[in-house]
Each structure stands twice: as structure tokens, then as C-alpha cells.
Amino acid sequence: MAILIRVVGVVLAVSLLLTTGAARGADTNKHYSVRTFDNLESCVALNQAVISAKRDDDWRTLYGFSLYLMGYLTGINRLAFDTYDIGGRKNSKILMVWLQDYCIEHPTESFNSALHQLTIEIYPQRNTVGSEQP
Numbered sequence: 001m002a003i004l005i006r007v008v009g010v011v012l013a014v015s016l017l018l019t020t021g022a023a024r025g026a027d028t029n030k031h032y033s034v035r036t037f038d039n040l041e042s043c044v045a046l047n048q049a050v051i052s053a054k055r056d057d058d059w060r061t062l063y064g065f066s067l068y069l070m071g072y073l074t075g076i077n078r079l080a081f082d083t084y085d086i087g088g089r090k091n092s093k094i095l096m097v098w099l100q101d102y103c104i105e106h107p108t109e110s111f112n113s114a115l116h117q118l119t120i121e122i123y124p125q126r127n128t129v130g131s132e133q134p
Contacts (some may be wrong), residue, residue, distance in 0.1 A: 042110055043103030050100055065111070066096055072115050080126075088125040095122070 069092065070091035076086045087095060095118065102114050 036037060041112070043107050043114055044097065046103045046111055046114070047107060062096075065099070066092060068111070069095060069099065069115065082128050083126050084130045085127040086119065087121060088122060088127050090122065090125075 002125045045061075047063055049065060053059045073086050073095075077083055080086065090098075097125060098118055098121070099111075099114050103109065103111075106114070
């Protein structure tokens with residue numbers, strides 16, 4: 001019975017999120033501002049940063065993408081319902097490799113779109129309870 005109540009609650013929550021504009025966090029036209037540095041805004045830029053890091057042993061730009069990823073995921077952890085850690089058991093390196101693979105397959109996408117796709121991919125395996133709790 002408790003499981004049924006929880007399932008119904010989740011279905012209701014998802015339904016409300018899908019039908020209300022405020023839940024999407026955008027304006028009335030479904031647009032929102034993406035805050036980033038110019039050199040971190042596209043999959044092309046990520047692909048170039050990976051090549052540069054490997055070729056020239058210059059990890060600065062790739063580090064910027066990693067920081068962007070961590071901030072993005074921290075924001076999701078803070079704001080998403082029933083989410084302690086969206087990354088679950090995946091560390092930042094695994095998530096960056098996922099993004100790199102995605103951007104190789106979708107070079108015309110924005111890095112923000114890649115992050116969104118990553119979120120969709122990892123959401124089902126997120127941690128809903130922190131490690132300090134039983």
C-alpha cells in the first residue's frame with residue numbers, strides 16, 4: 001500500500017511538472033538564460049579542449065568545462081525534487097567522458113544541451129538519500 005501511494009505521488013508530481021510553466025524554470029516563451037563563458041558554450045569547444053589537453057598537455061579549458069559541469073549538477077542537486085546527488089555513483093571524470101562522447105556524436109549542439117541530455121541519462125540512477133543518512 002505504501003508503495004502504491006508513493007507511485008501515485010510520483011506520477012502526480014511528474015504530471016504537475018510537465019503541465020506547469022513555472023516548473024520548467026523558463027519565461028512564458030520557454031526561453032531561459034544560459035550563463036557561461038564564450039569558450040565553454042558549445043560541443044565543438046569541448047571537443048577542441050579535449051584535443052588540446054591531450055596534444056599540448058594544457059588542461060585549463062577542459063578544467064573550465066569540468067567546473068561548469070560540477071556547478072550545473074550542484075544546482076540540480078539543490079533544486080530537483082527527491083535528489084541528493086544527480087550523479088549517483090558516477091564521478092566527475094565518468095560524467096566528462098560521457099559528455100565528450102555525446103559532443104563527438106553531436107558537434108553542433110550547445111554544451112548546455114549536452115548537459116541536459118546527460119541529466120536525462122543519469123537521473124534514474126541518482127542518489128535520493130545522502131551518505132550521512134542510514
